Amino acid sequence: MSSLTSARYGKDNVRLLKVDRCPKTGIQTCTEMTVCVLLSGDIETSYTKADNSVVVATDSTKNTIHILAKTTPINPPELFASTLATHFVNQYSHIHETFVKVITHRWTRLDVDGKPHPHSFHRDGVETRNVDVHYQRNGGLNLRSSIVGLHVLKTTGSQFHGFVRDEFTTLKETWDRILSTEVDAVWEWQKFRTLEDVKSFAATGKFDKAWELARYVTLKTFCEDNSASVQATMYKMAQEIIEKAPGIEHVEYSLPNKHFFEIDLSWHKGLKNTGKDAEVYAPQSNPNGLIKCRVSRNAKSKL
Numbered sequence: 001m002s003s004l005t006s007a008r009y010g011k012d013n014v015r016l017l018k019v020d021r022c023p024k025t026g027i028q029t030c031t032e033m034t035v036c037v038l039l040s041g042d043i044e045t046s047y048t049k050a051d052n053s054v055v056v057a058t059d060s061t062k063n064t065i066h067i068l069a070k071t072t073p074i075n076p077p078e079l080f081a082s083t084l085a086t087h088f089v090n091q092y093s094h095i096h097e098t099f100v101k102v103i104t105h106r107w108t109r110l111d112v113d114g115k116p117h118p119h120s121f122h123r124d125g126v127e128t129r130n131v132d133v134h135y136q137r138n139g140g141l142n143l144r145s146s147i148v149g150l151h152v153l154k155t156t157g158s159q160f161h162g163f164v165r166d167e168f169t170t171l172k173e174t175w176d177r178i179l180s181t182e183v184d185a186v187w188e189w190q191k192f193r194t195l196e197d198v199k200s201f202a203a204t205g206k207f208d209k210a211w212e213l214a215r216y217v218t219l220k221t222f223c224e225d226n227s228a229s230v231q232a233t234m235y236k237m238a239q240e241i242i243e244k245a246p247g248i249e250h251v252e253y254s255l256p257n258k259h260f261f262e263i264d265l266s267w268h269k270g271l272k273n274t275g276k277d278a279e280v281y282a283p284q285s286n287p288n289g290l291i292k293c294r295v296s297r298n299a300k301s302k303l
Contacts, residue, residue, distance in 0.1 A: 004047050008099060010038035011061040016069050028119040031074055032105040035065050039088055041096040054094055064088070076207040077102045077131045078143055078189075082198040085135035096137045103148075104129040125151065129211060140193045145207065146186040147215055153180035153258070158227040178281065179227060180258035185214055187241060188250040201247070210245045217241050230255050230291040238295035250296045257289030 014035040021028045039061070045051035068087060074080040085098040108124035110117045130146040158179035163171075187210065192198045201207065217240045227233040238251040260281040265271040273280055 008038040008040040011058040012036040034103040036101040038099040042094040078207040079202040081131045081133040100133040143189040150183035178260040181255040184254040186252040259284040
């Protein structure tokens with residue numbers, strides 16, 4: 001015997017670009033997003049009995065995303081994701097739960113002759129600003145905001161020594177190394193009871209301020225910390241975000257250690273390229289270290 005124990009469905013990879021035009025100044029802004037919306041509720045018969053009467057077509061979901069992008073604010077993305085999440089539960093009585101992911105792609109205004117251009121932009125790397133919203137009828141909204149794909153590298157100010165050594169260890173200790181990673185930083189908000197609570201919070205600018213703070217703290221700490229390890233540096237980042245951003249309950253980091261190895265060139269006329277003489281390195285795609293942590297407000301360590 002078997003039974004259906006979980007089910008959700010929807011539309012993924014819905015692309016949109018919204019342009020806001022200010023008639024007074026002539027300044028235009030653009031926001032590009034990729035959206036995923038999944039629905040759950042009394043839909044089991046569509047799986048178990050081939051009953052499509054409970055299915056909201058995923059094409060309707062895609063159309064709804066576009067229409068709400070036109071008729072409601074899409075910034076900050078936390079508000080837009082919450083608007084989408086609550087809409088489907090309010091619209092369909094048999095849908096009780098939604099899962100929404102909004103990825104905001106990075107367009108940065110161009111400067112021309114030292115002045116911001118009113119309507120021209122460039123794609124500023126692969127970094128995205130992401131939001132995940134889980135909404136349950138009568139259960140409130142759980143929001144997680146994140147920075148994804150922020151690539152950083154520094155050529156000194158990182159060390160790694162004093163680690164466990166045994167018969168399996170070949171890694172040499174170092175007091176000076178390249179440190180590079182691709183930042184995934186997530187911060188989880190206190191639960192919001194209703195969409196109106198999210199709107200009120202968004203009106204204060206706290207979602208945008210938290211994103212700016214998290215990005216600033218991440219970059220500043222990465223640059224300035226004389227890193228004893230990725231673990232020690234990421235903990236400092238998370239601690240400071242928790243301390244300075246009211247409303248955030250948890251901060252998570254996932255930092256892959258992108259390795260750059262010295263190349264021994266001594267075989268060629270005694271050319272020195274290791275230790276203090278290293279200048280040319282070999283970037284490594286894999287394997288790589290992967291370090292994660294979760295720091296919570298007012299919580300005792302479970303480790």
